[in-house]
Amino acid sequence: SISxxxxxxxxxxxxxxxxxxxxxxxxxxxxxxNDYDHLTEQEREPAGAEFKxxxxxxxxxxxxxxxxxxxxxxxxxxxxVLALLGRAAMPVLLKRLDVPSWSLVRNVGMLLGETGxxxxxxxxxxxxxxxxxxxxxxxxxxxxxIGGSRTVAHLRQAxxxxxxxxxxxxxxxxxxxxxxxxxxxxxxxxxxxxxxxERGARxxxxxxxxxxxxxxxxxxxxxLRRGLWIPFSAGDTLRTQAAHALRRIGTPExxxxxxxxxxxxxxxxxxxxxxxxxxxxxxxxxxxxxxxxA
Numbered sequence: 001s002i003s004x005x006x007x008x009x010x011x012x013x014x015x016x017x018x019x020x021x022x023x024x025x026x027x028x029x030x031x032x033x034n035d036y037d038h039l040t041e042q043e044r045e046p047a048g049a050e051f052k053x054x055x056x057x058x059x060x061x062x063x064x065x066x067x068x069x070x071x072x073x074x075x076x077x078x079x080x081v082l083a084l085l086g087r088a089a090m091p092v093l094l095k096r097l098d099v100p101s102w103s104l105v106r107n108v109g110m111l112l113g114e115t116g117x118x119x120x121x122x123x124x125x126x127x128x129x130x131x132x133x134x135x136x137x138x139x140x141x142x143x144x145x146i147g148g149s150r151t152v153a154h155l156r157q158a159x160x161x162x163x164x165x166x167x168x169x170x171x172x173x174x175x176x177x178x179x180x181x182x183x184x185x186x187x188x189x190x191x192x193x194x195x196x197x198e199r200g201a202r203x204x205x206x207x208x209x210x211x212x213x214x215x216x217x218x219x220x221x222x223x224l225r226r227g228l229w230i231p232f233s234a235g236d237t238l239r240t241q242a243a244h245a246l247r248r249i250g251t252p253e254x255x256x257x258x259x260x261x262x263x264x265x266x267x268x269x270x271x272x273x274x275x276x277x278x279x280x281x282x283x284x285x286x287x288x289x290x291x292x293x294a
Contacts, residue, residue, distance in 0.1 A: 052084045059089040102132035113142025125154040133163035144171030169210035195234045209245025221257040240272045
């Protein structure tokens with residue numbers, strides 16, 4: 001009844017009507033926030049349904065309330081209501097992506113992921129460059145709910161972010177594991193004694209490790225064991241990265257190679273493998289003992 005004027009309301013100028021509706025919605029949101037802790041789940045559902053009926057009219061008021069609210073339980077209630085609004089809330093939410101509050105931006109990213117649609121891929125991908133890691137992680141998860149080829153491309157870049165890599169790898173594993181593993185395995189196959197694309201090789205090793213791609217262990221082991229590299233500066237970097245990737249893969253074959261690496265003639269490689277070996281639970285190191293590594 002608020003959002004659909006009747007009778008004398010038709011004589012009210014549009015701007016005045018909008019102002020009156022917003023005033024009523026603000027009062028509804030205020031009551032919702034004040035009483036939320038005292039409501040049962042059964043009582044919260046009809047409150048959410050009432051806001052859903054208001055659609056886009058309620059969205060800006062709810063988004064403003066979410067930005068102000070300090071009580072986590074009430075924030076969760078506001079997030080649930082905004083999720084119920086779906087696409088009606090999307091224009092308002094997109095405008096909140098640039099606000100200073102990182103917690104609000106993170107919540108908006110989560111809501112956009114729930115709303116879905118390929119049109120949201122680029123706005124969410126922009127959040128992968130946000131200065132707050134928690135926002136970047138939420139953006140990666142939200143992109144995973146949307147999917148699609150553009151999402152996969154953005155997540156392949158995000159996997160190199162140390163704060164986001166684990167989540168991006170998990171999402172890629174669900175969306176496009178076979179193609180992603182195949183792509184970076186081919187890049188590793190081009191890494192011979194001469195490394196024309198050192199950065200590309202490093203990225204491939206990191207991504208395959210984050211994805212825990214056990215099928216790539218033989219290629220990573222070859223890199224760890226390799227002696228001469230050109231340029232020479234690439235050698236220790238690629239070997240140590242391969243050791244870290246093998247640790248994440250964690251198969252007996254991978255641990256065996258790390259064990260061999262503890263005897264490497266290259267000091268940095270030897271120290272890296274020994275550290276990885278000693279930091280890991282004994283049960284994950286089949287076939288080699290800590291005495292042998294020492």
